[in-house]
Amino acid sequence: MDTNLIFHIAAFGLILIGSAGIVLSTHLVRIIFGIALLEAGANLLLLLATYREGSSAPVIVDGHIPVIMADPVPQALVLTAIVIGVGILALALSLALRVQRAYGTLDLREVRQRLEQDIADEAGIELPSSIDAPQAVVKRQEGHA
Amino acid sequence: MNKLALLVALPLITAFLLPLINRASAFAGRWTGPLILVVTSALGISLWTQLGDNAVAVELGGFRPPLGITLYADQMAILFAVAVSLGTLLLWPNGGEDRVRQWTLALILAASGSGLALSGDLFNIYVFYELVAVVSYGLIAARASAGSYAATLRYLVVSSFGAAMALTGIALVYQATGTLNLAQLAQLAPTQLNNLQGLAAFVLMLIGFGVKAELFPVNTWVPEVYATAPTRVSGLLAGVVSKLALLIIVRLLVLVFHQPEALTVMLVLGIMGVITGELAAWRARDFKRMIAFSSIGQLGIMFIAFAIPGKAGIFAGLAVALHHLVVKPALFLLAERWNGSLSSLAGAGRTSPLAAALFILLALSLIGVPPLPGFWAKLLVLVELSEQAQPLYYLGAFVILAGAALEANYLFRVASRFYDKDKDQKAPAAQRMPDLATASLLCAVLAGSIFVLTPLAAQIEGIATQAADATHYIQTVNPETLP
């Protein structure tokens, strides 16, 4: 098998697994894990964009200039993307702490319900009459089932 | 002209130093931020007047494109950069506990918004976009209520997903072309991105940047965030930031992605946005979420308009976008005190007659009643849509008309509540002076534009012509041809 193909499978695999984690998980921490995995996959894909086998790292050591150097641009981009990712990760975890403190749960469905309730309370309307009414009813039925 | 970078650098350095300035003198801390925004707005306007028909490009770091990062300023870019600065100034955060942090964030929002409008490098756009996203999280969570934390976290999840998708799209573009400079991409696109991979990259970036532009499948955050964020922040996000995301998508369409399928995808998603947004707004029972959903509908109209190929689409879309840019922040300012259910607004017309009058003016323009600017913007979109003479574009026109009918229904339902006599309920609180003054100012701009409609339209058409001209972009940036 081609090495390049394996690398791409890894990148797209991480992207798919991360997306699945974000879309299908119901626990907020799990969703944040999904975001981190998705970002890792995207970073790998970006680095692979112009990778060619047989190149060497884009660093001149002791005045020795390699014949084929790897493309330094995606490396710089991935560097940037990794640091951005960790900043957002920290913020996401801080928010998760706050949400848990406020609602006592990190289950996405419960958080959504409490959020709807909060918005409805603040506006002074009954919850079932809100726009998400059909969904809320469905959710409750799922809960009973 | 290399002062262009100051539009980003000045607010940024002020933001870095603001906590220190505030520690030295609370007075200086209070006024430095607005002062800097006045300076950048003035700078932007002076750059605009120098600009004329010739766009300029600034090579950051002194590296010739495509090696370095380029800032590209045409009239459209500077227009939106100034809009961000002015918008942040008008909607300067004034509530909550941790004010210095909020002011810092607002300054960064002004810097990153201007940069987003000006940037001419694909990855740089991504970084700016993430910066705008992180700033918005901070500003929304500044409300410090349980709901705002939960809404911010849900927004963060959607937005991070979108950003990762956009990054994937950028990786695909880089894989196919080996460059990130938009001008050089415009040169290479016809040969190297005019294929399925290019289309996939566009769809990924559309999903990614569409999150902030309230694009149909990735707009689940909109009602929650606008209902729980501080109203001024909601006004900024819906009014200004969403247009910036749209601006990027338009730039990408003009320069890089020329597939007809790309326009079709945008058209379909825009139609879905209008349908879902207006229907949800019609069913909404509280004021904030009503205008939040109506904002999804309006942005759907913009997506439909920008899906019209060529200059005509940009002209029409820009007209709707500028109209919405003025109307939506004003509506959110009114929502500061009218944050309750629609039925609790009974009698608001007597407690705050000015606010009620402003709302009716805004509503009329939003629906598109002549002679208000909203009418002309919508008319423009409808005319251009019908000229396309294709079923999907006719459908778009029909959906916009049906949406206008729904809008008329729900907005007038609210307006008639204002003058209801409901003995059981006490009338809602009167509007606060600063909010009312800002909203009046925006309404004055809206009403004033009726009298200068012809020159204004000519001006917007000029901006659109310039923005739609990919050759002009390439010539201005003038990237070196690499072996």
Added chain:
Amino acid sequence: MELLVLVIVIVMLCSAIAVLLLKDFLAALAAFSVVSLGLSVLFVILRAPDVAMTEAAIGAGLSSLLFALALRRLGLWHLRS
């Protein structure tokens, strides 16, 4: 070389799935670190030492530390005793 890459990729993808499926969050965090470490080895193979260092320091080190702190504060450290 090819075999090495193949093994790393398989381990990484399995760990990534484990991150989402493991009930115990601490175990999920460990699996996540494995993904990050595998990724940084891949970066070395891809001739990107700078990125590999950053991924090891930030992805495997700092992110895991952030997750660990958050799990501790969220009370998820010992989900099953």
Added chain:
Amino acid sequence: MRRISSALFLLGLGLLIAMIFQTMEFGSVAPLVGQAINATAAEQVGAANFVTSVVLGYRGFDTLLELTILFTAATAGGLVLGKPRAGAARDPDSGFILRAGADLFFPLLLVVGLYIILHGHLTPGGGFQGGVILAAAFFIPILARPGTSMDHRLVSIIEGLAGAGFILIGLLAMLGGGDFLTPLLDKGELGALLSAGSLPLLYIAVGLKVGSELAGLLAHLSETEASD
């Protein structure tokens, strides 16, 4: 309902990726910009590590924004987590070994971090990697002694000045008539410690900024009271 739409969404994404996989020609296009940079970076910027040339030279603007994102995340994190309550529940004491280890590690990490930052233009590594190590150096003692807290005033002074320093170096170039962020100073001899013009200065600013932001974020997270 939500499950179904999520599954549909994932299916669409999977199809999109499959389509990309089908049409993508791996490694077929030459790295246009990358090759040009590899050919001219040594002469134009003067750093032996070309990734550093890109990070601080060609794409220095990205790096400034990246620092801003960290700053924003730290500011927003502070806004979200707020000040810790006095007398909040603390973690149990960490024991002698970790404390002694922390004391031992502190100077070591400090030196390693500074070394990596200062050699960023010569060898792999630089402001980001070194900054993370600096953050660890200041954070591990807190982890070892749960009672102590970080001096947030100092952190905010360092982060403000380091960020402003980066921009000021960029603005200085504009005073000289150049463009924002143009590298300054003499490029020196390729591979020497004092080379690559103002790049090492920028990396010091980056390292301090990254270190202080991350240390501040970590401290904020760990100072929030434990929930159990």
